[in-house]
Amino acid sequence: MIEIAALRALVAVEQQGSVVAASEAMGFSPSAVSQQIKKLEKQSGVTVLERHGRGVLLTDRGMALAEYGRRILGELEELQSTLLADPAKPSGVLRLVAFSTACRGLVGPMLARVAASSPSGRGGDGPRRGGDGPGLEIRVVAEDPREAVQAVASGESDLGVVHNWHSVPLVIPENMVHEDLCMDTADVLLNADHPLAGRTAVEPSDLVDESWISTPAGAICNEALLAILAGLGRVPDIRIYDPDFSTHIAMVQMGVAVALVPRLGRPELPAGVVAVPVVNPMQQRQVGIVYRKTMTASPSIRHVVRLLREVAAGLDA
Template sequence: MIEIGSLRALAAIELHGSVIAASEVMGFSPSAVSQQIKKLEKQTGFPVLERRGRGVLLTERGLTLAAYGRRILSELEELESTLLADPAKPTGHLRVVSFSTACRGLVGPLLGRLASSGADLDISVLAEDPREAVARVANGEADLGVVHNWNSVPLVIPEHMMLEWLCEDVADVLVHRDHPLAGRSQVEPADLVDERWISTPHGAICNEALLRIFADRGRVPDIKVYDPDFATHIALVEQGAVVALVPRLGRPALPGDVACLPLVNPMQVRQVGIVYRRTMAASPGIRHVAGLLREVAASRVAASRVVSESSVVTGSPGVSGLAGP
């Protein structure tokens, strides 16, 4: 009889391209994964891997077996998350992967609410860019991802995954209070073409969103600093070194020397949501965490409306907040 562990090892090798890479994802030693493959070849009576240079490739029969294995593993996951789970008592370990500002603005408050919800759920969190988050959930390295989708940079979601939107997150331009634009009520891309910028690293979705702002003008923003942490962006704006495009989600109160300017034509908005595999759609743990995240997002939206209303009275833009979906 073919063992589930052997099929899981074969599927991991097909996905990640080598025994070593598969072992790192599975949390086993390479020798343990190799033993699973040897056991699988003994059980089936045919080779499933062949060496190619320093790596391995699946044989034709190995590819067919891996495809069957993925279907079996998906059905097993769905069985475990539905029929074998108590919908009234979410339990177990849930692996969450989230982009950094959502870790601060959504996942942090989620963990606080989870502690008082009575659910026996153990949650681990990894900060990743949305594309990496989608990939980790898609291949089973994580159970739930918190992702964003810029209006200018769409995020691709595989067919075997589900997406639920939580809220919208608006990004503002931050400048030093002595900057010539600091007194404006809003700015447009035409006002910013000659500025010096700080950006998230090249290839990150937020970096691509910044580049797209100027695409129609045939210009590339003059990016002087690349840093993944928006806290660094705010600090360098405070020092008058650069300007920055910073989303409101998870953004702290801005220093007195930093002015916040809404960007229009186009406004920069990213939708924030959660992704998970379709086989986990009925999981009590997924449903419980999704519900808590919706509550957190709704409370953030309500708070942002209060900030926005007060900013109309004071004449200064709000420093943080979200919008409803």
């Protein structure tokens, strides 16, 4: 009889592309994953992997078995998250992945609400144990949206908070559900002494000669910045690359660059830094949540999604 753990190892190798990557995703050693693959080959009577240079490739039968394995694991996940779960009591471990500003602006406040509902939490005059609700444990990892989508699609995470700039579409795999959560607007941050700092709004044509600080090349927010001037046939003069928006704000305060920074999770701007909206077009990103279709009716997923919506509604207000 084929064991579920062995099937899970094969599916992870197929999704991650190697035994080493699969072991990292599963939290096991490479030798443990290899042992599960060997066990699967013995149980099924077929060779599922073959060496290719320093790596491995799935055989034709291995690909077929992985496809069956994905379906079986999906049905098992759906069974565990719905029929075997108490809809009135979200429980278990929920692995959440979100981009950094969403961690500050949405996930943090959501965790506070979960903690407030925990019997183990303290009253309003004392600390609460963050992330634990009644039987529900939430673990959070910060990743950019593309990596977050991949983590949820492959089963490494259960729920993702992602963003989708209108100018840089985010591709959602067919095995996943995407729900809109809120709209987030980005402003250009300027030093208070900058000639444009007194404007109520600026257009892309006003920004063609500026020196910028940006998130790293290839990041979605970097691509959104490039798109601002694309219609003018120009490329932003990016002098500094840094993934942390706090650094962007500091550089603007020092007067060495301007920056495009979303409002979600943005700290209070220090003296000397001014936020000016960009119009024609307005710079906005749609913030949403993603999860696998097999988790649609999961009490834990629905509970956390509901809390995230409450936090987002408060931001809109």
